[in-house]
Amino acid sequence: MPTYRPGPVSLILAVLVALFLLLPLLAVIPVSLTPSRMLAMPTGELSLRHYRSLIEDPRWIQSILLSIRIGIVSSAISTVLALCFSLGVWMFQPRFTATLVGFVLLPMVVPPVVSAVTLYFLLTSISGVSSFFGYDTWLGVAMAHSVMTVPFATVLILVSLSQLDRRIDLAARGLGASVWERATRVIMPNIKFGIVTAALLSFVLSWEEIGVTLFITSVNAITLPRLMWMGLRDNIDPAIAALSVILIIITVLVLAVRSFVVRVRRGSEPL
Amino acid sequence: MRGTLSDRMGAALLMAPLLLFLVLAYAWPFLGVVKWSFTLPTPGLGQYQALITDDLVQSVFIRTLRIAAIVTVVSVAAAYAITVVWVRGTPAQRLIAEFCILVPFWISVLTRAFGWVALLSNRGLINTWLQSIGFISEPLTLVRNEFGVVVGMTHFLIPFAVFPLASAMRSLDERVLLAARGLGSSRMRTFWTVFVPMTRSGIIGSAMIVFVFSLGFFVTPAILGGGRSVMIAELIYLRIFQSPDWGLGAAISVVLVVFVGALMALLFRYVKPKQLV
Numbered sequence: 001m002p003t004y005r006p007g008p009v010s011l012i013l014a015v016l017v018a019l020f021l022l023l024p025l026l027a028v029i030p031v032s033l034t035p036s037r038m039l040a041m042p043t044g045e046l047s048l049r050h051y052r053s054l055i056e057d058p059r060w061i062q063s064i065l066l067s068i069r070i071g072i073v074s075s076a077i078s079t080v081l082a083l084c085f086s087l088g089v090w091m092f093q094p095r096f097t098a099t100l101v102g103f104v105l106l107p108m109v110v111p112p113v114v115s116a117v118t119l120y121f122l123l124t125s126i127s128g129v130s131s132f133f134g135y136d137t138w139l140g141v142a143m144a145h146s147v148m149t150v151p152f153a154t155v156l157i158l159v160s161l162s163q164l165d166r167r168i169d170l171a172a173r174g175l176g177a178s179v180w181e182r183a184t185r186v187i188m189p190n191i192k193f194g195i196v197t198a199a200l201l202s203f204v205l206s207w208e209e210i211g212v213t214l215f216i217t218s219v220n221a222i223t224l225p226r227l228m229w230m231g232l233r234d235n236i237d238p239a240i241a242a243l244s245v246i247l248i249i250i251t252v253l254v255l256a257v258r259s260f261v262v263r264v265r266r267g268s269e270p271l
Numbered sequence: 272m273r274g275t276l277s278d279r280m281g282a283a284l285l286m287a288p289l290l291l292f293l294v295l296a297y298a299w300p301f302l303g304v305v306k307w308s309f310t311l312p313t314p315g316l317g318q319y320q321a322l323i324t325d326d327l328v329q330s331v332f333i334r335t336l337r338i339a340a341i342v343t344v345v346s347v348a349a350a351y352a353i354t355v356v357w358v359r360g361t362p363a364q365r366l367i368a369e370f371c372i373l374v375p376f377w378i379s380v381l382t383r384a385f386g387w388v389a390l391l392s393n394r395g396l397i398n399t400w401l402q403s404i405g406f407i408s409e410p411l412t413l414v415r416n417e418f419g420v421v422v423g424m425t426h427f428l429i430p431f432a433v434f435p436l437a438s439a440m441r442s443l444d445e446r447v448l449l450a451a452r453g454l455g456s457s458r459m460r461t462f463w464t465v466f467v468p469m470t471r472s473g474i475i476g477s478a479m480i481v482f483v484f485s486l487g488f489f490v491t492p493a494i495l496g497g498g499r500s501v502m503i504a505e506l507i508y509l510r511i512f513q514s515p516d517w518g519l520g521a522a523i524s525v526v527l528v529v530f531v532g533a534l535m536a537l538l539f540r541y542v543k544p545k546q547l548v
Contacts, residue, residue, distance in 0.1 A: 023390060041394065125303070147297050214489075
């Protein structure tokens with residue numbers, strides 16, 4: 001059967017766009033190898049000094065550990081809240097579901113800078129009451145990140161619930177299972193994949209969050225993106241190039257493994 | 272299914288924590304920001320009047336709309352070109368296109384903005400190369416101006432523009448295209464008179480997403496604009512942190528939310544939410 005394929009003009013244009021998309025990611029590689037202390041192309045010799053400074057400078061390690069801690073806590077909060085909410089929606093189909101889901105998705109739709117001002121207001125208000133949970137504290141950042149990631153977690157879990165066969169829940173219910181048993185022994189095992197994906201996405205979003213973090217931290221809660229931001233604004237530090245290369249390599253590896261897994265799963269299923 | 276007392280209790284118990292969390296940590300503080308806009312520094316509508324009369328604020332709004340419009344046109348056109356290959360190419364072409372779309376999508380906005388600094392700055396890749404072949408003697412100014420901002424934002428937004436386009440192209444009936452070709456229409460003519468009109472909903476959705484995103488964009492303009500081409504989001508940041516004028520920052524935020532809300536309402540009159548993913 002014939003198929004409609006893109007012609008030569010389409011292909012050339014697509015290649016140009018692809019180059020545009022990849023170019024800045026490739027450009028950081030030579031910069032990361034410069035022996036100079038400032039942002040420059042290496043001329044002649046190459047050096048790994050900026051990779052070494054990532055390990056030797058305690059600020060990088062500290063902010064990486066902080067980002068991991070904030071990522072884990074905020075991902076746990078947003079996954080648990082999103083899971084309970086989605087189970088409630090799916091099992092009981094309450095009235096006003098659309099309005100409630102719409103409300104939950106607001107932090108995803110509202111311009112991030114407005115969410116940032118909002119969370120800044122929240123955390124500065126809390127700071128008046130408590131010193132370890134408010135503006136510029138790691139718990140405050142974790143809570144703000146949960147607000148920002150919970151809509152994404154909710155969407156992912158609702159999507160995986162929508163693919164679930166309602167009859168298995170009806171059967172459990174007919175056999176006398178309680179709400180708790182239906183949720184934990186019937187429904188949750190069937191949406192495992194969705195829950196894990198939601199937790200991972202929440203972690204990644206928190207790990208790279210900068211727009212809100214800039215508004216709610218100053219000197220104490222310096223996450224990794226916040227530290228990169230400081231290095232980018234003032235005097236461009238080539239260590240950022242070295243860090244970027246490492247982050248790009250990790251992303252490419254994860255995507256490659258993921259697409260391999262998807263292919264294998266598809267291959268094993270009879271079509 | 273609905274109605275029994277225990278059902279309603281169960282739903283309430285499961286849904287309450289998240290709703291309560293968002294009311295306390297999001298809705299309530301947003302009302303606080305709205306209150307700021309009416310009470311700081313003095314109660315009244317002063318901040319909103321200042322928005323209309325202040326020349327700086329005006330110029331930032333106009334610049335933001337202009338940049339958002341340019342970025343929207345360029346991103347949607349570029350996304351269209353690569354999406355055609357991602358959806359209709361041979362399996363190998365599709366794989367490469369998918370790689371080029373998804374890798375930038377998953378890389379953080381900071382890394383991507385930094386990549387453009389490395390390419391475009393005075394001592395960056397492009398200027399170094401152009402000087403070494405003797406094409407220019409003085410470095411070209413490619414960042415810390417509007418050009419750099421447009422390039423960086425377009426790069427960030429192309430993957431977001433791709434998804435609605437891809438969904439429109441996938442749902443298109445291939446037989447119509449083959450019929451047009453079979454009846455003797457040229458490749459170009461089939462593309463412009465059959466393919467493009469049939470993906471109109473995707474184009475509208477993708478343009479709206481890119482436009483709305485660019486209005487509230489902060490990181491890329493702040494890095495690639497270098498403080499010289501300030502957009503609304505950066506203005507809010509400056510008003511709150513550098514010239515502490517929380518009232519004006521809050522008022523701009525409120526205006527931005529209302530504007531984006533109106534745009535979204537307009538979008539959903541033409542496109543169903545499901546067509547956007």
